[in-house]
Amino acid sequence: MSAAETLARKSWVLLHVGNRRFALPAESVMELAPPVRLHNFPHTSRFIAGVIVRRGRIVPVYDVAPVLCGRESSVHRFYLIADRAFGPGHDAGEASAIPVNGECELATGEMQPPQENAPPYFAGTLAIENENIDVLDLQKLVTSAGRIDPGATNHAEPRP
Amino acid sequence: MKIAAQDATKARRSRSTEAVILFCIGTQTFAIAADAVQEIRSTDSLATAAVEMELAEVPKVRHLVERSHRTYYVVSGCAHFGLRATRPTLVLILRQIRTAVLVDSIERMAEIPVVHALPQAFQGAERHWYRGLTYLEDRVIPVIKPDGFLTPQEFARLDRAAKSIEARHELEGAVPA
Numbered sequence: 001m002s003a004a005e006t007l008a009r010k011s012w013v014l015l016h017v018g019n020r021r022f023a024l025p026a027e028s029v030m031e032l033a034p035p036v037r038l039h040n041f042p043h044t045s046r047f048i049a050g051v052i053v054r055r056g057r058i059v060p061v062y063d064v065a066p067v068l069c070g071r072e073s074s075v076h077r078f079y080l081i082a083d084r085a086f087g088p089g090h091d092a093g094e095a096s097a098i099p100v101n102g103e104c105e106l107a108t109g110e111m112q113p114p115q116e117n118a119p120p121y122f123a124g125t126l127a128i129e130n131e132n133i134d135v136l137d138l139q140k141l142v143t144s145a146g147r148i149d150p151g152a153t154n155h156a157e158p159r160p
Numbered sequence: 161m162k163i164a165a166q167d168a169t170k171a172r173r174s175r176s177t178e179a180v181i182l183f184c185i186g187t188q189t190f191a192i193a194a195d196a197v198q199e200i201r202s203t204d205s206l207a208t209a210a211v212e213m214e215l216a217e218v219p220k221v222r223h224l225v226e227r228s229h230r231t232y233y234v235v236s237g238c239a240h241f242g243l244r245a246t247r248p249t250l251v252l253i254l255r256q257i258r259t260a261v262l263v264d265s266i267e268r269m270a271e272i273p274v275v276h277a278l279p280q281a282f283q284g285a286e287r288h289w290y291r292g293l294t295y296l297e298d299r300v301i302p303v304i305k306p307d308g309f310l311t312p313q314e315f316a317r318l319d320r321a322a323k324s325i326e327a328r329h330e331l332e333g334a335v336p337a
Contacts, residue, residue, distance in 0.1 A: 037298070039299065039300035041188060041190075041287040041293075041300070041301070041302045042188060042242055042243060042286070042289075042302075043282055043284055044242070044284030044285045044286060045281065045283050045284045045286065048281055048282065051279065051293070051300055053295055053300065057276075058276045058279060058293050058295065058300060060279040060280070060282065062281070067262040086280045094279055094280050094281065096281060100266075128278070136196075142281070148304045158276035
């Protein structure tokens with residue numbers, strides 16, 4: 001197996017958002033957090049649902065369900081925490097959380113190129129158990145989801 | 161010697177925490193450094209001293225007040241943070257910054273051990289509003305940046321408007337009724 005093949009055939013974390021399964025590179029995933037309290041405060045960054053506190057760190061929560069599934073999902077109780085790159089060279093990372101339903105599993109597979117006309121936040125696909133699972137590019141996903149709407153302020157009340 | 165040692169302990173303790181005032185606008189709690197606030201007054205006590213002003217470019221400011229020969233612009237906390245309108249009862253008059261902020265209530269004073277940087281995920285106006293976030297008694301509370309209520313451009317516009325209000329009042333005073 002070549003180095004490129006080894007790179008492509010790596011471990012993935014499969015996660016559920018809404019009724020769909022997606023994959024993230026396992027090395028970017030930090031932990032699956034239990035249903036902790038979501039804290040909120042006024043801000044203007046769209047698709048940020050609030051923050052959670054994990055291991056003494058304040059972690060932003062991206063509500064990506066509307067982007068990935070076209071609607072909000074009420075079944076999300078857990079948080080998948082992954083590293084999101086920041087900075088010009090993507091050299092600085094920040095823990096970022098995505099609400100998931102808790103059914104996450106580890107899989108190994110070879111990533112194929114994304115389907116034609118796939119949105120830019122799909123880095124590719126995985127063929128696992130007769131299912132084509134889109135691999136998320138977290139950076140592009142939250143960038144497309146997190147475009148700022150200067151007129152909008154998040155009025156959400158803190159949720160238990 | 162004993163006293164000096166006690167002072168040193170006290171100094172170490174005070175360096176590791178920061179005194180903040182927790183205040184509420186609507187259902188939201190915010191923190192502001194206690195030493196950034198010069199005075200807390202009721203809106204009723206300032207009502208007679210407040211001068212109405214309306215500037216389309218800065219709609220969150222509807223009044224100015226003169227305090228110790230300085231003009232303070234009164235910012236609606238609701239309008240600033242985009243919260244639902246409430247009936248504020250208190251005014252926080254800030255120190256060193258010519259801003260007074262309308263708030264609903266003071267929750268209490270608190271000592272916070274650390275101000276966490278606002279996560280980089282937040283890229284909107286909140287980067288100007290908050291110094292960071294603090295975690296206090298199972299709550300994440302934004303810590304206000306006192307100079308984030310009004311930009312230098314907004315101050316310049318308000319100063320121009322205040323001058324024209326002053327000139328109008330002088331003219332009205334000079335013209336016999």
